[in-house]
Amino acid sequence: MALAQATRDKLSAAGTTRIAAALAKHGLRRQSVPGLRPLTAFQDLLVGEACKTIDTCPPGGVLVVEGSATSVPVALLVRRRAAGVVSDGPLRNAAEIARASLPAYHRPPSPAAKPLQIETGDIILGDRNGVLVVPAALADQVAEEAAEAAAYEEFVDEQVSAGGGVYGLHIPSGEHARRAFAAWRRLRGR
Numbered sequence: 001m002a003l004a005q006a007t008r009d010k011l012s013a014a015g016t017t018r019i020a021a022a023l024a025k026h027g028l029r030r031q032s033v034p035g036l037r038p039l040t041a042f043q044d045l046l047v048g049e050a051c052k053t054i055d056t057c058p059p060g061g062v063l064v065v066e067g068s069a070t071s072v073p074v075a076l077l078v079r080r081r082a083a084g085v086v087s088d089g090p091l092r093n094a095a096e097i098a099r100a101s102l103p104a105y106h107r108p109p110s111p112a113a114k115p116l117q118i119e120t121g122d123i124i125l126g127d128r129n130g131v132l133v134v135p136a137a138l139a140d141q142v143a144e145e146a147a148e149a150a151a152y153e154e155f156v157d158e159q160v161s162a163g164g165g166v167y168g169l170h171i172p173s174g175e176h177a178r179r180a181f182a183a184w185r186r187l188r189g190r
Helices: 005-025 074-079 094-099 136-161 174-190
Strands: 046-053 064-067 082-087 104-106 123-127 132-133
Touching: 005 046, 005 123, 005 132, 005 136, 046 082, 082 123, 094 104, 132 136, 136 174
Parallel strands: 046 064, 064 082, 082 104
Antiparallel strands: 046 123, 123 132
């Protein structure tokens, strides 16, 4: 099942912090991949379906590389329009990957490094805060929940900025908050 563009956009807008909170509501508390570092400090956000081989990497897919001190076929990844690379070891051709503007996360050399717990088809989300693995079956639902949470945060921010108090707004399940949020959404066309 391909990652829908609407889901990709919602995941991108939400970022790893909101997505981690949405995953926690589903009992998935350890979805971050420890020890991975962005290849460069200024790389783009990474969102895409995990694939284990270059032959199966669809446009917008993320190549998951397992093995120590490896290099990836950058020209082929660019031609296939891959979203980026995630590696459990250091990437030998890091400079070439950075020049191609491919977002990449890798793990510095470590004797205690564990293999990545990423399955083909899982959704990879990487930003400045780290890398998360979202099970493919939950991607649409989690993205929607995170988008709802972001909209509610924006609503509360506007209410507080306009001089309103937070009493009754900090709990979105309250009747007053639900009505006010619904009215706000109608006004904003959201």
